Amino acid sequence: MAALAAGSSPPLDVRQRGERARRILLWLYAGLFYCFLYLPILLLVVLSFNDSQTIGLPLQGATLRWYREVLGSPEMMWSIANSFMLGVVSAVIATLLALLMALGFRQEFPLKALLMKIILLPILIPGIVGGVIYLVFFGYGEMRFGVWSSALPVHITWVLPFAFLTLFPRIHGLDRSLEEAAADLGARPFTVFRRVVLPIIRPGVVATAMFAFTLSFDEFIRTLFVIGNERTAPVHLWTLLSDQMAPFLPAVGVLITVISMLVSFVGFAASARASRTG
Amino acid sequence: MIVAATAKVAGRRDLRPLLVVPGALWLLVFGVAPLVLLFAMSFWTSSIFGTTTDFTLDNYRVIADDPVYVQVLLQTLRIAATVTALSLLAGYPMAYFLASLGGGRRNFFLVLLFLPFWSSYVVRTFVWLPMLGRNGLVNTVLMEMGLISQPLDWLLYNEGATHIGLVYVYTLFMTLPIYLSLDRIDRKLIEAAADLGAGPFRTFARVTFPLSMPGVLSGCVMVFLLACGAYVTPQLLGGTSGMMFGNVIAPQYTVTNNWALGAALSVILVLVVFLCLVVFGRRVRLNDIFIGG
Numbered sequence: 377m378a379a380l381a382a383g384s385s386p387p388l389d390v391r392q393r394g395e396r397a398r399r400i401l402l403w404l405y406a407g408l409f410y411c412f413l414y415l416p417i418l419l420l421v422v423l424s425f426n427d428s429q430t431i432g433l434p435l436q437g438a439t440l441r442w443y444r445e446v447l448g449s450p451e452m453m454w455s456i457a458n459s460f461m462l463g464v465v466s467a468v469i470a471t472l473l474a475l476l477m478a479l480g481f482r483q484e485f486p487l488k489a490l491l492m493k494i495i496l497l498p499i500l501i502p503g504i505v506g507g508v509i510y511l512v513f514f515g516y517g518e519m520r521f522g523v524w525s526s527a528l529p530v531h532i533t534w535v536l537p538f539a540f541l542t543l544f545p546r547i548h549g550l551d552r553s554l555e556e557a558a559a560d561l562g563a564r565p566f567t568v569f570r571r572v573v574l575p576i577i578r579p580g581v582v583a584t585a586m587f588a589f590t591l592s593f594d595e596f597i598r599t600l601f602v603i604g605n606e607r608t609a610p611v612h613l614w615t616l617l618s619d620q621m622a623p624f625l626p627a628v629g630v631l632i633t634v635i636s637m638l639v640s641f642v643g644f645a646a647s648a649r650a651s652r653t654g
Numbered sequence: 655m656i657v658a659a660t661a662k663v664a665g666r667r668d669l670r671p672l673l674v675v676p677g678a679l680w681l682l683v684f685g686v687a688p689l690v691l692l693f694a695m696s697f698w699t700s701s702i703f704g705t706t707t708d709f710t711l712d713n714y715r716v717i718a719d720d721p722v723y724v725q726v727l728l729q730t731l732r733i734a735a736t737v738t739a740l741s742l743l744a745g746y747p748m749a750y751f752l753a754s755l756g757g758g759r760r761n762f763f764l765v766l767l768f769l770p771f772w773s774s775y776v777v778r779t780f781v782w783l784p785m786l787g788r789n790g791l792v793n794t795v796l797m798e799m800g801l802i803s804q805p806l807d808w809l810l811y812n813e814g815a816t817h818i819g820l821v822y823v824y825t826l827f828m829t830l831p832i833y834l835s836l837d838r839i840d841r842k843l844i845e846a847a848a849d850l851g852a853g854p855f856r857t858f859a860r861v862t863f864p865l866s867m868p869g870v871l872s873g874c875v876m877v878f879l880l881a882c883g884a885y886v887t888p889q890l891l892g893g894t895s896g897m898m899f900g901n902v903i904a905p906q907y908t909v910t911n912n913w914a915l916g917a918a919l920s921v922i923l924v925l926v927v928f929l930c931l932v933v934f935g936r937r938v939r940l941n942d943i944f945i946g947g
Contacts, residue, residue, distance in 0.1 A: 502883025
């Protein structure tokens with residue numbers, strides 16, 4: 377297209393050559409950028425198999441003992457289980473609340489703009505403040521700190537804005553004529569929702585729940601201050617990091633990463649399907 | 655309550671706005687109330703016996719009197735600004751690259767970009783320890799190449815390492831909104847500029863870049879916000895010289911148990927961040943930041 381449109385001003389081949397040079401530069405840059413992204417992670421994977429008492433190079437032969445050690449540690453397994461359950465429960469509740477809000481947001485109502493700002497609040501509060509704020513809140517209310525008593529509400533609150541922001545554009549863009557047709561044919565509002573709206577938005581809802589799960593699974597700073605003596609996977613990794621540089625730490629990192637990447641990938645696929653079909 | 659009242663006025667037909675009530679109530683209790691409590695507590699009194707509701711301005715006085723707090727706050731803002739600039743420099747060409755790709759390739763490289771961010775923040779920070787440490791990859795490679803004979807000690811535990819860590823952790827939040835706004839540019843505008851005789855650089859400077867400004871602003875606000883609240887990265891990589899405001903707040907709760915002072919410090923950080931949002935946020939609609947300008 378560019379060649380056709382070039383017209384008379386600059387000679388054709390010069391322009392094409394410039395275009396190609398820019399393209400090569402862009403690809404080179406992208407290559408460097410991906411190296412920056414992946415080199416540290418690949419190094420972590422390699423080190424998780426490295427048979428050495430210290431974390432670092434040189435490589436001293438491959439071993440699976442760090443993985444055996446990690447998978448054999450009850451604290452580690454408990455922390456992963458906690459993170460997993462916490463992720464599932466907070467994803468379900470937050471997605472449900474977000475779905476209701478997104479459906480309500482299709483109508484106009486007073487204080488809508490203010491509510492939008494309140495929804496964004498948990499994201500806008502700086503991370504560290506988002507941590508201590510709940511320590512103060514639950515501590516002052518003399519609640520017990522733990523996975524289900526304090527970490528769960530914190531996770532739901534943290535995940536809710538993201539769930540809302542991913543769901544809202546999808547629900548806002550729905551064609552209303554289908555619902556109106558169903559209503560005209562005598563379907564009650566809940567039936568319209570269940571039989572018309574839900575089937576259309578279901579893939580989007582599933583993708584949102586997956587996204588919410590990984591946000592909760594990976595959450596650290598807000599959890600750290602309210603988890604008490606219990607552990608989620610990132611908090612457990614943090615306590616290990618603060619304690620000592622144990623040689624099995626890369627294996628812990630790789631395990632946590634693999635779990636959240638798997639779920640995210642499924643969620644991404646679901647979301648890609650959702651945007652294709654709806 | 656107001657929502658309920660108007661729905662009633664509107665007649666029995668439209669109760670649908672009521673659907674926002676559960677979520678709104680949740681956010682009032684767990685989003686707004688803790689913030690209000692934090693603000694109140696910043697005027698309370700903490701002692702070794704705990705925190706009491708006696709009103710005082712002492713917490714703010716302590717902060718104003720001790721130059722360390724101001725110094726760390728300024729350092730935090732400076733680091734956050736530099737990290738934002740570095741992320742923009744690194745992220746913009748990347749976003750441009752993604753926007754220039756065709757369908758299948760583009761999805762592949764997008765997933766490739768997302769993948770590392772689907773991992774815990776702690777892991778993504780931790781990976782830099784074996785990269786930059788004494789027996790880390792960078793030192794090993796430099797020694798193998800014969801460029802240095804002793805491992806470098808200054809790669810880790812300073813401001814530089816904090817910068818690298820933060821850019822690494824937050825670069826997606828810069829690249830993504832820029833990519834989205836580049837993707838939204840009508841190709842015809844770029845072709846028109848070329849037809850009118852503008853060279854590639856002029857087209858970029860006069861057409862593409864200005865049109866991508868919403869994404870640039872969104873990305874900058876987002877990265878700046880995130881970097882201001884950083885705690886993990888400076889704690890793990892920054893040592894004492896790369897400390898940020900988060901590392902001053904946390905010990906008030908984990909070490910000295912001075913909740914009131916910690917609350918006052920938190921209030922200051924929140925105010926500074928919100929001030930920045932008001933200054934820059936006027937140009938960006940807040941929701942665009944997250945949905946991606």
